[in-house]
Amino acid sequence: ETGVTQSPTHLIKTRGQQVTLRCSSQSGHNTVSWYQQALGQGPQFIFQYYREEENGRGNFPPRFSGLQFPNYSSELNVNALELDDSALYLCASSLLRGATDTQYFGPGTRLTVL
Amino acid sequence: DQQVKQNSPSLSVQEGRISILNCDYTNSMFDYFLWYKKYPAEGPTFLISISSIKDKNEDGRFTVFLNKSAKHLSLHIVPSQPGDSAVYFCAASSKTSYDKVIFGPGTSLSVIP
Numbered sequence: 001e002t003g004v005t006q007s008p009t010h011l012i013k014t015r016g017q018q019v020t021l022r023c024s025s026q027s028g029h030n031t032v033s034w035y036q037q038a039l040g041q042g043p044q045f046i047f048q049y050y051r052e053e054e055n056g057r058g059n060f061p062p063r064f065s066g067l068q069f070p071n072y073s074s075e076l077n078v079n080a081l082e083l084d085d086s087a088l089y090l091c092a093s094s095l096l097r098g099a100t101d102t103q104y105f106g107p108g109t110r111l112t113v114l
Numbered sequence: 115d116q117q118v119k120q121n122s123p124s125l126s127v128q129e130g131r132i133s134i135l136n137c138d139y140t141n142s143m144f145d146y147f148l149w150y151k152k153y154p155a156e157g158p159t160f161l162i163s164i165s166s167i168k169d170k171n172e173d174g175r176f177t178v179f180l181n182k183s184a185k186h187l188s189l190h191i192v193p194s195q196p197g198d199s200a201v202y203f204c205a206a207s208s209k210t211s212y213d214k215v216i217f218g219p220g221t222s223l224s225v226i227p
Contacts, residue, residue, distance in 0.1 A: 004157065033215075042118070042203050042217030043158070056214055090157055100146050100165075100207070103215070105157025 004093050004106035012112045013081050021076045021109045023091035029104070031055070031097050032074040034066060037088040037108070049074060050097045078111075086113045117141045118206050118218040126224045133191040135221050137204030140185065144206040148215070149178060149189050152201045161202075162189070194225045 005024045013019050025032050031050045035043035045058035049068035063079040072093070078085055088110050092103035119138045127133045137147075145166040150158035164171040164178045164187070171178050177190045191198055204218040 035217075040219065042120075042205075042219045045214045045216065048214075058214060092157070098207075100163075102160045105150075105159065107155060107157050 004091060004104050006089075006091055006106035006109050008109060009107070010110045010112075012114065014114050015081055015083060017081050018077065018079045019081060019111060021078075021089050021091075021111070023074045023076070023093075023106055025072045025074065025091075025093035026104050029093035029095050030072050031094045031101070032068055032072065033092045033094070033103060034074070034076045035090040035092065036060075036085075037090060039087070043090055046076070048097070055097055081113045083113050086111060116219070117144075118204055118216050120202075120204055120218040120221045122221050123219070124222040124224070126226060127194045129196055129225055129227050130193045133189075133194045133198065133223055133225065135189040135191075135202050135204075135223065137187045137189075137218055138185060139187075139206050141206070141208065141216075142185070143208040143210055144216075145209055146207045147178070147180060147187050148205045148207075149176075150203045150205060150217075151198075152203065152220070158203055191223075194223075196225050196227050199223055199225050 007022045033048040034046040037043045047057040048055045052068045065077045067075045088108040090108045092105045094101040094103045148163040149161040152158040180187045201220045203220045
């Protein structure tokens with residue numbers, strides 16, 4: 001059974017560009033959540049997808065968008081990058097919707113915006 | 115507005131002693147609480163959770179205590195081991211927003227051999 005994987009590991013972009021981050025869920029998991037972790041802070045909830053539909057969203061602007069595919073892999077897209085978007089982006093998969101089911105996190109993608 | 119607070123950024127404990135990590139929350143709608151552990155270059159891993167209908171939950175060396183009236187929870191690790199050195203995140207969720215988990219800023223625990 002493979003765990004949650006994310007690609008790429010590191011990424012450097014410039015302000016105004018667009019970025020796509022990818023996540024492969026743990027086998028059998030149909031729910032994926034994305035988090036942004038800024039330096040020195042805890043992960044902040046961006047959104048959750050369940051069976052290819054957005055299931056909930058945190059306080060992030062619309063330029064943060066996502067997709068979940070039939071094989072339950074997922075993408076996080078960020079348009080018009082800003083310097084403050086520099087952070088570790090984590091995805092987490094779970095078997096069930098909701099916060100009470102254990103979430104399994106990937107190692108993250110470190111995004112630097114210059 | 116931080117809804118989940120961990121006021122100690124770091125904590126050092128001798129191997130074999132008890133580690134106590136504290137967490138406070140402000141939202142009275144929170145009814146489920148979790149602790150995650152994070153090693154460098156890895157994602158957080160689930161450690162232990164507690165529902166608001168309980169005041170204590172134990173799993174091996176790890177015990178979480180919940181004091182609803184004080185909006186406070188704590189994680190006890192007994193005995194502490196060097197492998198426990200990591201960042202610990204307290205997190206919370208509510209039935210009204212069940213998809214969303216709110217994390218605290220974390221406490222870095224160092225267990226000294």
